[in-house]
Amino acid sequence: MVNLLKDATPVIGDAHGACTATQRLSTLSGLNFPVLFILMTDKRESTQANGDAEVSQAARLRRKLGRRLRLARVARGLSQQGVADAMKAYGFNWVQTTVAKTEGADRPAQFVEVVALADVLGRDIGFFLSGRTDLDRLKDEIAAERAQNDREVEVARQQLMTLEARGSDIARAQLLALAITAYTYDQDVEELRKSLETIQLSFYSALRASGRVLDAAKIPRRIVDEIDRSACVSAAQALLEANGEMKGVHFYRPVQVGPEVDGRRRYRSETLEAREVVKLAKKVVEGGEVSNYFLTALRGTAVWGATAQDMFVRAVVRLVEPRDSDTE
Structure with a gap:
């Protein structure tokens, strides 16, 4: 997990660096590259070029992440403050309001934060992006x-x-x-x-x-x-x-x-x-x-x-x- 977070660090930079790091993380995590790029570079300003469709997709992903975060937190028996404290152990300056805003889709989340949240809450990282649970995957296997x-x-x-x-x-x-x-x-x-x-x-x-x-x-x-x-x-x-x-x-x-x-x-x-x-x-x-x-x-x-x-x-x-x- 620590190595994965270190690999994600270059994301906080220019667009070229973000693309390079995202591709590396995509390989490490097995997740779809476009989805990772949107999550990891979500802080950039929207332009006419990327249009309303990209903004809408990013907003949809934030809402999905917020819902899944709350479900995982409640299932784990943690308060918002408890999650914030756990995130600090990973080097993130989170407070209770950070968790509240993330759950409410009021702030963009970086991919490294999603990786840390998955570890904190004992979930597969795909849970936060697709909403699929182990039971869903087992159902498909069956x-x-x-x-x-x-x-x-x-x-x-x-x-x-x-x-x-x-x-x-x-x-x-x-x-x-x-x-x-x-x-x-x-x-x-x-x-x-x-x-x-x-x-x-x-x-x-x-x-x-x-x-x-x-x-x-x-x-x-x-x-x-x-x-x-x-x-x-x-x-x-x-x-x-x-x-x-x-x-x-x-x-x-x-x-x-x-x-x-x-x-x-x-x-x-x-x-x-x-x-x-x-x-x-x-x-x-x-x-x-x-x-x-x-x-x-x-x-x-x-x-x-x-x-x-x-x-x-x-x-x-x-x-x-x-x-x-x-x-x-």
Whole structure:
């Protein structure tokens, strides 16, 4: 503290010396240079050049300092005379009226005085300039910690969703492997159909996630795409026959909502009208390209599921070799 006060001594001088010393104090204290300069050179006369704005800012800072000084003094249990006596120990010729005028913003305070006051009253120097307390800073720290925790929770949630999706794919692959394995033993087509019905609603995902199962069963992976195309056409034809409406099935398109936030886009679903569904269904039947959203909706129809399941059963019967029931 003594060294800091000594470094501040050149402030009581010309403007150039004040600027130099203020810059040094700014580095030492970590406070904003313009704020320090106003506090430390406040005794100079206002000129037309610096204008009313600078005077107003200096007055505002004096009022803030006065309020914070009184709060800190009262909290410390000191009288104005007690503060004045403590300031004398730092070499300042303060009396009770000096404290009263400083609290009332009736006199400018030099920065070295603010430094000494902070030490006398056991406060951080920023308290007198910004009014922020340790609790304010702690509150900001906690808010930052909570924001960081929320981000980590979101990352963990995304990771969990990925793991759950992977778990679902593994479960579907397992069911498909069990169904094909059972068929190789008994060649029971109806039992194979029943086994596949347990995953019918997610049959497309099951086929996509079961590449290793198909390889082991000697079923070419390209069959999955062939099945998908044929099943989508069947579902689209059913839509055309129903004029774009299918009981229990709704078709949507994504519509972006607002601007991107942190590189992420938000969407809402907008229901497609029947005439739009018919138009897209015609494109599918004719071999045209449509959005993945529409294809995903087609894969969720009963027509797609029944067609895909039937085609896959026929592929298994045609390509998978049966084996003797005694084979381990």
